[in-house]
Amino acid sequence: MxxxxxxxxxxxxxxxxxxxxxxxxxxxxxxxxxxxxxxxxxxxxxxxxxxxxxxxxxxxxxxxxxxxxxxxxxxxxxxxxxxxxxxxxxxxxxxxxxxxxxxxxxxxxxxxxxxxxxxxxxxxxxxxxxxxxxxxxxxxxxxxxxxxxxxxxxxxxxxxxxxxxxxxxxxxxxxxxxxxxxxxxxxxxxxxxxxxxxxxxxxxxxxxxxxxxxxxxxxxPAADRQLSFTVFNRTIEAVTGTPVAFANGTSSTGDTSTSFPVTADGRGDLQLVLGWPGSTFELTVVDPSGKVFSRSTSAQAPLSVVAKRARAGRWTFIVRDIQSGPNEAWWVIVGRA
Incomplete structure (x- = not known):
């Protein structure tokens, strides 16, 4: 079997x-x-x-x-x-x-x-x-x-x-x-x-x-929907620009990821898409000056944040698991347009 x-x-x-x-x-x-x-x-x-x-x-x-x-x-x-x-x-x-x-x-x-x-x-x-x-x-x-x-x-x-x-x-x-x-x-x-x-x-x-x-x-099976590969594909399909950066992990309720960097050139838009199987997640995006650009919480994936003509420099994002089952897979894929 x-x-x-x-x-x-x-x-x-x-x-x-x-x-x-x-x-x-x-x-x-x-x-x-x-x-x-x-x-x-x-x-x-x-x-x-x-x-x-x-x-x-x-x-x-x-x-x-x-x-x-x-x-x-x-x-x-x-x-x-x-x-x-x-x-x-x-x-x-x-x-x-x-x-x-x-x-x-x-x-x-x-x-x-x-x-x-x-x-x-x-x-x-x-x-x-x-x-x-x-x-x-x-x-x-x-x-x-x-x-x-x-x-x-x-x-x-x-x-x-x-x-x-x-x-x-x-x-x-x-x-x-x-x-x-x-x-x-x-x-x-x-x-x-x-x-x-x-x-x-x-x-x-x-x-x-x-x-x-x-x-x-x-x-x-529900477990198939929770596969990291399934989450990856559903997330990347929500990216409208060219994918340029990827981050992933697993988390349980209350977990917060480390801060992930991504660089903007100041000429185009920056889109950050967070995907997960379900439950409730939060995505925080911080601009190059250190100011919180966006903090969004959703119980429905994917969650997308777009910075129009994103300011040049080092942007960062943080993923927080508000509520989920144990070891739930997530992906953040950054697109540039």
């Missing part, structure tokens, strides 16, 4: 809600690795010039180029080509963005291999093979025949139009792969090695085990 992974993850890693219009997410068990793929004609793509780009949000990541035997240090803005493998380090977060604006975010200790092919007639097919770790997939409403597919160990394959879901490659006590699909928005149709397909909607989870039918959809 699979141990409760969420609590394990929180311990290890210190660790949206209208329903998005979505079409079919089809899981068909046919392979033995995880893959995310997308295809369509150039007329259905927006921006990016057809490139698949890597962003390293926090920590470290490496790229092992196709045909190479040694990985190299990855940097934000690196272009990923067919066969390139990306691996995130411990306490790290990264993202792979696609030409249509869809993206896949990678948690710590996650490995993916990118493949990109331009087919006859100009159609573009891009796939991301995932062999380990956690990903958060945010798929735009696809047009022009575009598709976005995900598959994984136990040969789970998925197809979707416009949705948001987590795809987790875990292992049970015997070392066998177990796939968790948490559907945060959209509709998912899941097939297993045996049995009939099941359909999961927003707020539901399906599990796929080896040589088994998919489990009946059930509510996403």
């Amino acid at each position: 699979l141990p409760p992974r969420p609590s394990t993850l929180m311990a290890k890693r210190a660790l949206i809600g209208a329903l998005v219009l979505a079409q079919l997410l089809l899981f068909l068990l046919v392979g033995a690795v995880a893959a995310i793929s997308f295809s369509g004609s150039p007329g259905g793509l927006a921006g990016g010039g057809g490139s698949v780009l890597l962003t390293v949000y926090t920590g470290t990541a490496t790229i092992q180029r196709a045909g190479a035997t040694v990985p190299v240090v990855a940097h934000s803005g690196d272009t990923l080509a067919a066969g390139d493998a990306v691996r995130t380090g411990a306490a790290s977060k990264a993202g792979v963005s696609y030409p249509d604006g869809s993206l896949t975010r990678l948690d710590s200790d996650t490995r993916v291999v990118v493949s990109s092919v331009r087919a006859a007639g100009g159609a573009v097919k891009t796939s991301l093979q995932q062999s380990a770790g956690l990903t958060w997939n945010q798929v735009k409403s696809l047009v022009g025949g575009s598709t976005f597919k995900v598959s994984g160990p136990n040969s789970a394959v998925a197809e979707v139009r416009g949705t948001r879901f987590g795809y987790y490659v875990e292992r049970d006590a015997g070392g066998n792969p177990v796939i968790w699909i948490d559907v945060w928005d959209g509709v998912v149709r899941v097939s297993g090695a045996i049995g009939s397909p099941v359909t999961a909607g927003s707020g539901q989870r399906v599990t796929v085990r080896p040589a088994s039918a998919p489990t009946a959809p059930a509510a996403i």
